[in-house]
Every structure is written in C-alpha cells, then in structure tokens.
Amino acid sequence: MDAVTLAELEEKGMVEQPTGTGSTETTTTTTTTPPKKTDPSKIGPGPSAPPADTKDN
Secondary structure, eight states, X not given: OOHHXXXXXXXXXXXXXXSXXXXXHHHHHHHHSOOTTSOGGGXXXXXXXXXXXXXXX
C-alpha cells in the first residue's frame, strides 16, 4: 500500500491509528506525500500544462 492510498484511507477514517503509537512515523511519511485530494496520475505536467520553456519566463 502506498502512502497516498494510506492517506486517503486515513482521511475517510478507515485506518485506525492509536494516539501516540506510530504517530511520528506517519507524520514523517505524510509530509513527503502529495496533498490527499491530488490524483497521482495528475502529478507532473499534464496535457493542458504549458511547456516549461515559455516566453513569459
């Protein structure tokens, strides 16, 4: 199970986490994960994203 799925399950309350136990590990993991609402497939330049080298830069 990857961290994004775990975060989504936690948000829905499907993952039981005892207070204090393992909370440090979870916090460390969650800091490095993308926002919970973000679909992993949409991370990075998508079809509608402008090219990196634009004239505005």
